[in-house]
């Protein structure tokens with residue numbers, strides 16, 4: 001590996017320059033400027049080093065994206081070769097290029113025949129923006145133009161652009177000017193927090209039937225689609241009860257509502273299947289992809305359409321008035337091809353399903369199963385969540401759960417592991433190439449972070 005000069009500036013200098021110009025994501029910028037952000041400098045495999053050469057095991061794959069880990073030369077070479085050959089072209093003006101054609105061939109070789117077309121974008125948010133227009137356009141061409149409403153879920157996350165924010169269910173984002181008309185929400189299937197005395201299966205059905213109630217309230221003739229993450233990511237890595245997805249699918253079919261899976265996190269092997277809807281056993285009409293498509297080496301996203309939708313759109317004719325300058329970017333496509341080939345040919349997805357996934361899930365249950373502060377462990381493959389609780393028997397949540405999980409995350413950094421905190425839950429989603437030894441380290445460092453949190457909050 002080329003030896004980059006990590007001491008180009010002191011950390012303090014970087015922080016000062018950063019504060020002078022950069023607005024960060026989802027943070028109180030004033031507080032961040034006072035504290036100073038961590039300056040990450042280089043990475044290899046599952047490890048990231050900061051500007052002071054402190055090493056961290058990245059338990060979050062960057063932001064759920066670095067499926068192959070950092071610094072893979074096959075991806076770097078693919079980008080370099082493509083930049084030399086055709087650094088940019090677009091899909092406007094009746095043109096295309098081999099890189100994007102080959103990528104789509106590869107992508108649909110991973111999927112059953114019921115999916116046939118993709119609209120490329122540069123991110124998850126953009127893909128979900130495209131979804132709204134595509135879903136509405138679909139209903140126009142099949143003669144039901146009044147079907148416009150998209151139903152999402154409270155606490156769901158579909159991106160930070162205006163329409164993806166509106167379909168998401170983060171109220172604090174809506175309050176910042178983030179709502180739009182023709183969008184509705186139903187509750188999230190978060191049994192631990194909201195299940196009350198119902199069994200998970202009863203609760204899963206109850207949540208799913210809210211969709212039916214909402215469709216009936218709005219009139220099915222007005223509803224275009226229902227969007228959800230197969231497992232909820234940013235909203236706390238919440239796996240719905242098993243009864244949930246089959247019932248959601250039944251309802252969507254019955255009322256002719258498009259079932260739209262946001263697989264920005266779940267896609268490309270995270271659960272041990274290529275796509276998370278396969279893990280849960282349902283068949284969406286659209287699949288939103290990003291992140292793991294390129295292992296985060298370069299931005300790329302897309303909206304996959306079922307054959308039924310794509311054929312209706314294409315056969316109808318007429319201009320689909322939509323286009324992004326960088327959609328299907330040749331360099332991004334070349335990286336995505338190398339990424340998918342590595343996931344496929346190195347049998348990484350199979351390993352997550354049969355080996356490393358079960359290994360991580362078993363270890364987490366061994367280590368945290370009896371922990372008095374951990375009320376629930378959820379996950380599959382290489383994604384998992386630990387739920388903090390003040391009382392396991394009654395599933396009582398801490399009043400200050402946000403603060404507690406934030407502390408745990410900070411202890412994680414001190415222990416040399418990056419795990420994510422959401423309201424009362426600790427999340428991990430390491431790169432899919434993680435070895436047993438790296439997963440052992442992830443669990444052990446997380447255990448120490450949880451233990452220090454338990455000591456601080458006097459729970460043993």
Ligand code: PMP
Pocket residue numbers: 063122123124125126128157158159160229233234262263264265290291
């Ligand atoms: N959908 C889901 C499920 C996501 O988790 C995210 C990002 N975390 C997005 C959409 C938005 O993707 P992006 O940040 O690439 O716009």
